[in-house]
Amino acid sequence: MLELKSLCKRFGARTVAYHLDLAVEPGEILALLGPSGCGKSTLLAMVAGLETPDAGRIVFDGEDLAGLPPESRHFALMFQDYALFPHLNVLDNVMFGLIERRVARVEARERALSVLEVLGLAPHATRDIGTLSGGEAQRVALARALVTEPRLILLDEPFSSLDAHLRLALQSEFRQRLKQLGICAIWVTHDRNEAFAMADRVALLHDGRVQQCATPGQLLAAPANPWVARFIGFNNVTEHAVVPDAAFLLGDEHPAAVIEEVIAQAEGAKLRVRTEEGEFVLQLSAREIRTLGARLQKGETIGLAVEAGALIRFGAGPAPESYNR
């Protein structure tokens, strides 16, 4: 549906995209995940038409979007700070896009009200933007983006300014709504958990390229390279393989490993150990801690082995999906 083909963009010395390829399928929610400042937002701005790529093409439904101004693309972009219009109230904000699309005022009002109704904002229709709470402003921004029935919705870190509790509640609500409407979405985030919870597929962005684009399950089962493996949260990554937690075998029959550090956690503990094969970080459950008992101290040794068959080797194992499925 949407295809980025060999996209290039740089700002001075900073490379945002370098021959970047990416495709979004109809009805799919795709998360763009990457460290802060890797150019995710710029990528969104280029799709929206607010920035011009230096080279490469952006194609939607077979149509090259080059030169098409943002207002003609019929994509909705939801900003990190929501960018609600301060001089308009909630209803007028939601109606803004409809009026620009030449919808008659009466009809625009009805459509806006019905979207507000669905999002539970109907009682707030006449409120000033300045009086909304973070969660309310967020939903108004979503309503404003959805009401015009865009061909594609672009979300730029939509939850980053909310507290953790509210974020969880809204995340599932958002996913449900988008799925119901069947709108294709690109979701920019730097939060791994959010990306995995929300998206059908996750594209990992680093050094101006998509390092891997796959479902959350596939990413965990077969990360494409060490950077991806580390970024999605594996503790033990070597040059050629990931050592998943399941690959570690504990027991006195195994060679001794020296405990370098014990880091207590809410449930269980983290252990940094040195073996002949190198340093590892172990995640121990509460039960395992009880079994090990008093030996769990810096300088003590425990028996530890790595099961070779459980290693995830880069480029082997189940083949990672290609970027353009």
Next chain:
Amino acid sequence: MRRGWCAAPLALLFFVVVWPVFQLFRQGAGALSFDFLGDPFYRWRLAWTFCQALLTCLLALGIGVPVAWVLARFEFPGRRMLTRCLMLPFVMPTLVAGIGVLALFGPNGLSGINLQDTPWLLLYGNLFYNLPMLIRAAQEGFARVPATRLAAARTLGASPWRVFRRVELPAAAPWICSALCLVFLYCFSGFGLALLLGGQRYATVEVEIYTLVAYELNLTDAGALALSVMIMTGISALIYAWLEMRLGRAARGRAEPRRRTRGWHQRAMLGGALAIVAVFALAPLLAIVMRAIVPDAWGVLSDEETLGALWNTARFTGIALVSATAFGLAHAFALRRSAWFRALSFLPYAVSPVCMAFGLLLLYPGLGASLIMLLSAYTVLAYPFIARSVSAALDAVDEHLPAAARTLGASPWRTLTRVLMPIIAPALARGMAFAAATALGEFAVTLFLSRPEWMTLTTLIYQHLGRPGAENMNAAMVLSCLLMLLALLAFIVIEWPSRREAPCSN
């Protein structure tokens, strides 16, 4: 498109300010030997001009900072009203201020004290304008000091006085310093007040330039004097622009809450502050009203002369307002995020009206009788208010708003009319009110280029003052009262913003 925005204000500034001033420099430099400094009379003029500006700064600092602190820290009924009133002198024409001071402390003044031919008359007039401005600025600075910073200083062992000296004053210093720069600038290049209140001995260089050009036709000395004025005002305008740009970085954190006064000494401080504001900002205006309420005096309003002046004032202000709005908007949209273009909007402050008018006369002798010259001078004096007010509002606009409007289907033009214009509308109205007040009270340029058929309210008042007799004095009072009421309209637009705009006042 950006370039197109720049062109109009740049051309205006060039032809009305830069080129005439350059001409003035050439005129001055041609005969410039600084011989005129050998004349003790000129030496005194320059020294006194400098001294009265400096003295005003010191007095404003000494009186204003404590008052500002009291207004920033104490809550009392009518506090908002009072801070609004501090803006009142700023929109008042210099002629009104001068007449007000004369009504109080002039010959036969209401106070019974005649300060004519002493320096105090001019200093009091200077303080009428500048003390409220300094108080407002300093109060802004004090009000922004985060409460936690004060609390931290107290827990580290500082007494309230030490907190004031070591924490609050340094925090407010940028605001105070930038206001002091403006005070110095206004006083040094002040014309109207000095003409009315300075008398023979305590007039300023600007008045001297006017006298030399208008009565003695001594252009050489006038040029040399204008040059020295412009160097001084240029320096202080530069310092002001530099300080103003640094003010953007506001401290984070919640401000210290204002408390009700407790105990007799706090109440005395508050009482003192209120008395100072009343004496310096309000008394001259009240004096005009009191002196204007004289039976028979209001007949002057139906004079043919008065009606003509009123008509001129109305049409000059109207035309200047329209063109100042056009230039101001163009400048504001052009100067977005361009520091040097922003600095350009300070240029008209740096050049005094008298110097500008003098330069214009030198440069375009053929246009001396043309309204275009007068009106462009009006526009140049008025439009920076609009440019600066609108550009401040544009700076505050979230940069994502236009982008959001675009992705929702608005073309660039629709984005401008449906998003940007409504948001900046209150700032535009405020800027236009300042511009209107400036045009309304314009005196220096009109007097300098004066032609009988261009008589405005301000020059008419000045004429009445120059004529003998109590009747003329009464007429001047009545006309000043009228001018004051007109300026009051601008003040109301500026200080009573619409409901929506109130929270984001800067």
